Amino acid sequence: QQQVKQSPQSLIVQKGGISIINCAYENTAFDYFPWYQQFPGKGPALLIAIRPDVSEKKEGRFTISFNKSAKQFSLHIMDSQPGDSATYFCAAQATYNTDKLIFGTGTRLQVFP
């Protein structure tokens, strides 16, 4: 019940295309859903996050879509660029238990020019 399932494991997109990464969870106590971006040799960096009181959040080319009833959320990267090539992790947290983030297994995105 603590798991966050992430797919796909890897994704290849052409420059200008849309990248979509999906995550699903079981624990209905989760109420904070961040996405992290990790470049090789670097630690993960917070990209965008959402709370379940909204169904969508957009920041620039990055959008989170959230479906509370289906217990799913996804990251959409519009107009994907080669510089977006990185590993993306979804995560979930129950903020009554503010310590640990539960991470998905990651998606390696490659954007080709």
Next chain:
Amino acid sequence: EAGVTQSPTHLIKTRGQQATLRCSPISGHTSVYWYQQALGLGLQFLLWYDEGEERNRGNFPPRFSGRQFPNYSSELNVNALELEDSALYLCASSLELRPPYNEQFFGPGTRLTVL
């Protein structure tokens, strides 16, 4: 503002030895978290320290331990190293215990290799 720093960058040990990894949080952050990032397994929560106290630990054996110092820096110790301990160990810090200020900022990690 300096980010989370970790040392060493790389650490090579042999099976049975002990490893010590260090983390300095962002100035003003009181919470420090440790995660293990093994290949293909994502990030697994290890330990959480706040105000010098261990608040929670993940599903790891007792040979994984640590502490937080009065200046909020932290140390992760791994005793009796096993081959499967080879991973990237990430430290994160956060400003406040309570949401919505619980964004975790990650350091670059320490790559531990056990031979």
